[in-house]
Amino acid sequence: MKKAFKFRDIDCAQCAQKIEDAAAKIEGVNKVRINFLSERMTLDADDARFDEIIAEIKKVAKTIEPDAVLEA
Template identity: 50%
Template structure:
């Protein structure tokens, strides 16, 4: 399943790159793109566990950029 999410308060291009790298390591993630310019996250992950994977993605992002919000 592939979905796109809006990112609010993503303040740093380097942080976006770190998030993308970390998200791609999560089990069940096929591909992920974090765009600082468009403030969006494109996530392609296992359909059966998509919600659990998304929760893990949000946790990873909060560690890197605590003030950022993933709108879903």
């Protein structure tokens, strides 16, 4: 399944890249892209685990950028 989400309050492009790299390592993620300027994340992931993957990305994002908010 491929979906786009709003990803607010990431402080810098480097933080966005760190979150993207960490999210790409999550089992079931086929492709993920975070655009810092537009504050959007595009995620292509396994349908069966999609909600679980979103929860894991939120958790990882908070460890890298505590103010980041993924609107899913």
